[in-house]
Amino acid sequence: xxVLFILAIVLRSELFFYLLYLIxxxxxxxxxxxxxxxxxxxxxxxxxxxxxxxxPVPVLVEVQNTGLLPLPWLALRETLPPALHSPPMVYEVMxxxxxxxxxxxxxxxxxRRGYYQIGPLTAQTGDVLGIGERTVSxxxxxxxxxxxxxxxxxxxxxxxxLPFGTLPATHRxxxxxxxxxxxxxxQPVDGVRRIDWKATARLGEPQVRRYQPAIxxxxxxxxxxxxxxxxxxxxxxxxxxxxxxxxxxxxHLIERRQSVGLCTTGFDAASHAPVGILPPGSGRAHLIQVLxxxxxxxxxxxxxxxxxxxxxxxxxxxxxxVVMITGQxxxxxxxxxxxxxxxxxxxxLVIAEALTDDLALAHRHGVAAYDLGRDxxxxxxxxxx
Numbered sequence: 001x002x003v004l005f006i007l008a009i010v011l012r013s014e015l016f017f018y019l020l021y022l023i024x025x026x027x028x029x030x031x032x033x034x035x036x037x038x039x040x041x042x043x044x045x046x047x048x049x050x051x052x053x054x055x056p057v058p059v060l061v062e063v064q065n066t067g068l069l070p071l072p073w074l075a076l077r078e079t080l081p082p083a084l085h086s087p088p089m090v091y092e093v094m095x096x097x098x099x100x101x102x103x104x105x106x107x108x109x110x111x112r113r114g115y116y117q118i119g120p121l122t123a124q125t126g127d128v129l130g131i132g133e134r135t136v137s138x139x140x141x142x143x144x145x146x147x148x149x150x151x152x153x154x155x156x157x158x159x160x161x162l163p164f165g166t167l168p169a170t171h172r173x174x175x176x177x178x179x180x181x182x183x184x185x186x187q188p189v190d191g192v193r194r195i196d197w198k199a200t201a202r203l204g205e206p207q208v209r210r211y212q213p214a215i216x217x218x219x220x221x222x223x224x225x226x227x228x229x230x231x232x233x234x235x236x237x238x239x240x241x242x243x244x245x246x247x248x249x250x251x252h253l254i255e256r257r258q259s260v261g262l263c264t265t266g267f268d269a270a271s272h273a274p275v276g277i278l279p280p281g282s283g284r285a286h287l288i289q290v291l292x293x294x295x296x297x298x299x300x301x302x303x304x305x306x307x308x309x310x311x312x313x314x315x316x317x318x319x320x321x322v323v324m325i326t327g328q329x330x331x332x333x334x335x336x337x338x339x340x341x342x343x344x345x346x347x348x349l350v351i352a353e354a355l356t357d358d359l360a361l362a363h364r365h366g367v368a369a370y371d372l373g374r375d376x377x378x379x380x381x382x383x384x385x
Contacts, residue, residue: 040067041064041067043063043076043121043123044062044139045062046061047059047118047142048144051110051146052149052150053113053147054110054111057110064096065098070095070097070100071125072095072126073126075091076092076121076123077089078090078104078119079121083112084110114269115295118143119139120140121138121139123136123139145296149248150251150291151244152248182210183207183208183210185206186208187208195208196208196209218260219261219320219321219322219323220280220312220320220322221261222308223246223294224242224264224325224326225239225299225303226266227299227300227301236299238327238352239327250262260286262290263275265300265304266299267298268298269297270296274300278293305336306336313343319345320346322340323350324336324337326351330362330369333349338365348370349369349370359371
């Protein structure tokens with residue numbers, strides 16, 4: 001345009017002046033058109049917040065032109081984690097018409113546990129002359145958590161005899177209305193609320209409901225997840241197997257309507273802070289909370305599972321279970337396990353890459369110990385003469 005202006009002045013040609021005015025007018029009109037259309041543009045991303053490994057993750061980007069003018073062109077560029085998509089970006093050009101809705105769809109593949117950021121999404125447009133290109137919108141990143149794998153408990157090699165969940169008691173501490181055991185004759189100490197009127201009418205004498213005596217106990221899964229707590233040259237793989245073991249045990253117990261808590265020495269990738277303690281709970285929503293925390297878990301440089309356990313087990317009742325999952329040797333963890341047992345807690349020790357001496361030492365002290373092998377299946381300690 002500057003060259004055309006110089007030529008028009010030098011040659012004093014009306015044609016060049018006419019062309020100059022025409023191009024300048026078109027440029028101003030195009031900039032106004034693009035600015036007007038871009039201001040009426042609405043872009044949003046629709047994506048799930050979490051997924052299991054191996055599940056496809058569909059992502060939808062909706063573009064809505066709410067104005068009365070079409071947009072000459074719109075280029076969308078979404079930055080993606082390399083672990084979820086190759087290449088690590090998607091790019092698409094579209095031309096939203098007046099009051100038109102357009103879509104961009106793509107699929108992520110959840111290959112590995114972790115906490116990922118989808119985006120940011122950048123939208124660029126310009127006029128038909130390619131002069132006034134501009135960024136009109138930027139959608140902030142969205143978080144996506146990939147849960148750890150969950151294996152059946154029998155695949156982990158953990159026996160059903162481990163003291164998980166609610167245990168029968170020889171002395172009635174309290175009764176659980178969800179565990180009926182029939183009826184018995186009425187006694188003066190029984191309350192009226194316990195009378196089973198149907199059984200009373202059938203037998204001709206007052207009968208009260210009987211419930212199985214029980215001790216309501218909880219399970220606290222304690223996961224070591226700092227680099228200092230795992231040795232060897234394959235610490236990353238070992239720690240990922242430990243996460244799988246923790247997720248599988250929690251899922252198994254919660255599916256049996258047991259109460260499960262979680263404490264770990266790792267970091268939460270979402271908050272960039274230590275995870276701390278997740279109090280025991282039950283139900284599907286609590287399981288999703290546990291899996292989400294394990295999915296976001298990142299390795300800490302330093303950590304002491306014993307210190308974390310000292311805080312996490314304060315509220316546990318007698319007979320509750322502590323499952324310690326760690327890469328440390330048995331000689332380092334046994335003093336803490338025995339201290340918990342003296343408080344009336346049941347302890348199960350799962351050691352990643354355990355040595356034969358680790359299992360034998362734990363067995364001699366009466367602590368259930370398991371070796372978390374390379375296929376994430378713990379092998380129970382064998383009694384030694």
